[in-house]
Amino acid sequence: MGAKDKKPATLLPVRARLLDGSPVILRALSSKDREDLVTGFKELSPHSAYMRFLGYKANLSDSELDHLTHQDPAEHLSIGIEFAGSGEHQGIGVARYHLDEGSDPVTAEFGVVVADRYHGLGGATLLLKHLCREARRNGICCLRGEVLETNLPMLKVLENFNPRFEPGSDEDTLVAFIPLENYQD
Numbered sequence: 001m002g003a004k005d006k007k008p009a010t011l012l013p014v015r016a017r018l019l020d021g022s023p024v025i026l027r028a029l030s031s032k033d034r035e036d037l038v039t040g041f042k043e044l045s046p047h048s049a050y051m052r053f054l055g056y057k058a059n060l061s062d063s064e065l066d067h068l069t070h071q072d073p074a075e076h077l078s079i080g081i082e083f084a085g086s087g088e089h090q091g092i093g094v095a096r097y098h099l100d101e102g103s104d105p106v107t108a109e110f111g112v113v114v115a116d117r118y119h120g121l122g123g124a125t126l127l128l129k130h131l132c133r134e135a136r137r138n139g140i141c142c143l144r145g146e147v148l149e150t151n152l153p154m155l156k157v158l159e160n161f162n163p164r165f166e167p168g169s170d171e172d173t174l175v176a177f178i179p180l181e182n183y184q185d
């Protein structure tokens with residue numbers, strides 16, 4: 001395949017709108033986002049952080065920040081959503097996938113989080129939609145994510161992605177599998 005025919009690593013950045021009409025951009029995170037990620041994590045409510053990480057967590061480690069800000073879509077990708085048009089970045093949320101090494105068919109683990117003040121505006125649904133699209137382009141057949149069974153907002157978000165559920169690693173968690181082979185965005 002010639003350089004001209006090579007497909008771009010991602011279709012990002014993409015413009016979209018939240019449910020209230022606010023214009024937003026979804027884009028791959030870069031090293032410039034490191035400080036915003038640190039701040040965004042600190043601003044998360046303890047409840048949201050617990051739901052995302054299935055446990056209490058004081059901060060994002062340096063290696064987690066490295067991972068979130070360096071993209072290799074065939075292996076891992078982190079997408080941020082932010083308001084468009086404002087002079088400075090105003091982050092809304094982040095979703096990421098990471099390939100399950102050696103999986104066949106190829107699967108990847110995913111996670112998503114939206115800042116508390118922007119819940120219910122469709123941010124997570126947009127993030128997950130684009131995460132699925134990018135994962136599918138990169139040959140991933142299925143995204144899997146562990147969710148607390150009390151996490152009704154996330155279970156609601158997942159309803160739009162045709163998931164299958166299995167018991168999780170703890171008795172109060174479920175693993176959601178999002179099939180991507182026939183995924184239509």
Ligand SMILES: CC(C)(COP(=O)(O)OP(=O)(O)OC[C@H]1O[C@@H](n2cnc3c(N)ncnc32)[C@H](O)[C@@H]1OP(=O)(O)O)[C@@H](O)C(=O)NCCC(=O)NCCS
Nearest residue numbers: 048051052112113114119120121122123124125153154156
């Ligand atoms: C779960 C989470 C990502 C949802 O983000 P969000 O941007 O609010 O989700 P959306 O706005 O796309 O909402 C999608 C659906 O959930 C519903 N919803 C959102 N917040 C809700 C709430 N607090 N209670 C009940 N339903 C809720 C919306 O009404 C919407 O329903 P619809 O599809 O029928 O219209 C967000 O609550 C979050 O960041 N939680 C903490 C981290 C987490 O739990 N991550 C998941 C584990 S990886």
